[in-house]
Amino acid sequence: MKIYHDEDVDLKIFDGKKIAVLGYGAQGRAQALCFNDSGLDVTVGARRDGKSWEKVKEDGLKVAEFADAVKGADVVMMLLPDEIQPDIYREYVEPNLKKGAALEFAHGFAITYKLITPPEDVDVIMMAPKAPGDMERVQFVEGFGVPALICVYQDVSGNAKEIALGLAKGLGSTRAGVFETTFDKETYTDLFGEQAVLCGGQTELIKRGFETLVEAGYPPEMAYFEVLHETKLIVDLINKGGFELMWHVVSNTAEYGGLTRRERVVTDESKKAMKEILNEIENGTFKTQWRSEWENGLVNLKQMEEDEKKLQLEVVGKEIRQLFQRKN
Secondary structure, three states, rough: EEEOHHHOHHHHHHHOOOEEEOOOOOHHHHHHHHHOOOOOOOEEEOOOHHHHHHHHHOOOOOEEHHHHOOOOOOEEEOOOOOOOOOHHHHHHOOOOOOOOEEEEOOOHHHOOOOOOOOOOOOEEEEEEEEEEEEEEEEOOOOOOOOOOOEEEEEEOOHHHHHHHHHHHHHOOHHHHHHHEEOOOHHHHHHHHHHHHHHHHHHHHHHHHHHHHHOOOOHHHHHHHHHHHHHHHHHHHHHHHHHHHHHHHHOOHHHHHHHHHHHHHOOHHHHHHHHHHHHHHOOOOHHHHHHHHHOOOOOOHHHHHHHHOOOOOHHHHHHHHHHHOOOOO
16 A cells, blocks of 8 residues: 655645635644645635634634635535535535535545535545544644545546645645545444444443442542543553553553453454444445434434433543643
């Protein structure tokens, strides 16, 4: 797999070109600011009555209503939440997207599941940074960047790949490294990682560990430190040097205990469930459920959020974190 770096990409492809960044959440703000600092002509699309409108102006960027931002733009970036992209696209983007423009996504959900069907006379690309928006901005300002994936779904201009790479360079990602993949592979792996490991699996593992200690009579504060607080320290080590570095840094006791007992926690049944999750992602079951939840006003999601706030782990964690806040 080829890895693209700064020397492989020329930002001159954006000379005289206008870029519309739709949305000013974590991804939209970080990318728009970095593109602007890289010398690209950026206009942010937002709702005039939305909270982002004034924030864009405070940040010193150009802002316009969605439709006005799209009109005449050479690159239109859909940096909005997956659930609202189809509606924004139909109402504001589709009627104003010019022939030969590039329609860009940071995640393949809408294209992979055909929630958006682009016209045949535009490029369709993705530039997906592999980090939260805040971290993208921090890395850029520090003179580096986060890794990214690029994808080409539709190449009308003959320059679709170069445009995607140019956006990656504008974000600083080519300083770290950029990989090429496809929309469906990015979508499926991203959703699987979120559900089975990063967001779903990890939080459930922490919650069950906390409950086990507390139910055995140990103070919840101690349980919090052991199963949640130290999680970041371990993940940082793994991120820096893989399992090898982590096992080298922790004690021999921790290494032996971890290696001899981890498969009793995450079992073959766990992997079976992971395969079921992946299958639901690939066959569209999750997409259908998520779209139904959105159309129903996120009633179930909001209830789950409220239930999560009431967990003893969350209550204790909030109290402990307040104790360690730096005082000016």
